[in-house]
Amino acid sequence: MLERRAALETVIEKLQQERDALRVKMHLAGMDAKDEYERISGRVDDLKTQFEPLTGAVGDTASNVFAALGLAADELRLGFGRVRKAIGEKSE
Numbered sequence: 001m002l003e004r005r006a007a008l009e010t011v012i013e014k015l016q017q018e019r020d021a022l023r024v025k026m027h028l029a030g031m032d033a034k035d036e037y038e039r040i041s042g043r044v045d046d047l048k049t050q051f052e053p054l055t056g057a058v059g060d061t062a063s064n065v066f067a068a069l070g071l072a073a074d075e076l077r078l079g080f081g082r083v084r085k086a087i088g089e090k091s092e
Contacts, residue, residue, distance in 0.1 A: 004066050005054075011073045012051060015044045018080050025087060033086030040079035047072055 019041050026037055051069055054062060 004063075004070075008051060008066055008070055008073065011070070011077075012044070012048050015073060015076050015080070016048070018077075019044050022080060022083055022087075025089070030086060033083050036079060036086065037083045040076055040083075043072070043076055047076065 022037060023041070026034055047069060050072075054065055054069075
């Protein structure tokens, strides 16, 4: 459980960094990229907010919640990939 928690925390931190890096480049992007960015950028903070109260959680319920948050993080990562593609930047 601790490994999953640490892994998810790392993913959230990377998503925040990627969001911030993309924000800097958005002035060059087309409208589709800007729309996608706006749709997903706030969800990074939502994911972090949902994750923080769970740092001390244990058991099956916590496992299910961590799995759900992991899926949300994957969706955000894919969304940022779409933004990067739209502005002609290779994914990191």
